[in-house]
Amino acid sequence: MTSNLYQIFIRLNRDERVVISKFGEILLTKGIYVYTGRAQRNLKQRILRHFRKNKVKFWHIDYLSTLNSAKIILVKIFRDQELTECKLVERTMIQFKSQIPIKGFGASDCRTCSSHLIKIESTNLEGCHSYNC
Numbered sequence: 001m002t003s004n005l006y007q008i009f010i011r012l013n014r015d016e017r018v019v020i021s022k023f024g025e026i027l028l029t030k031g032i033y034v035y036t037g038r039a040q041r042n043l044k045q046r047i048l049r050h051f052r053k054n055k056v057k058f059w060h061i062d063y064l065s066t067l068n069s070a071k072i073i074l075v076k077i078f079r080d081q082e083l084t085e086c087k088l089v090e091r092t093m094i095q096f097k098s099q100i101p102i103k104g105f106g107a108s109d110c111r112t113c114s115s116h117l118i119k120i121e122s123t124n125l126e127g128c129h130s131y132n133c
């Protein structure tokens, strides 16, 4: 069994306003976002879905990933069974200078994090392909 835990790094090339019923109109500022998720079953399908621009918006992250100005620049898969989405978010926030752009975004089923989508300040992802990154 695998943990099916993943992160997608999305670069947003300009400021965008999106409307999500739960939040109203929100401003997503240009920069790099990291979304941490878990696929219950088919990890490959889930990740490929994130790349599709044309889809019914189901998850919060879909509102960001379907923007024409948004581009997935890195996908990371984690096989550590002990690792949870929340721990991974926490670790990533420490590693990169980060902020939470929208409280409650992409963490509807999580009671401990304020979001599973973070925005990182660093644009230097060099060496970011390793497991520990």
Ligand SMILES: [Zn+2]
Pocket (backbone or CB within 6 Å): 085, 086, 089, 107, 110, 111, 112, 113, 115, 116
């Ligand atoms: Zn969490």
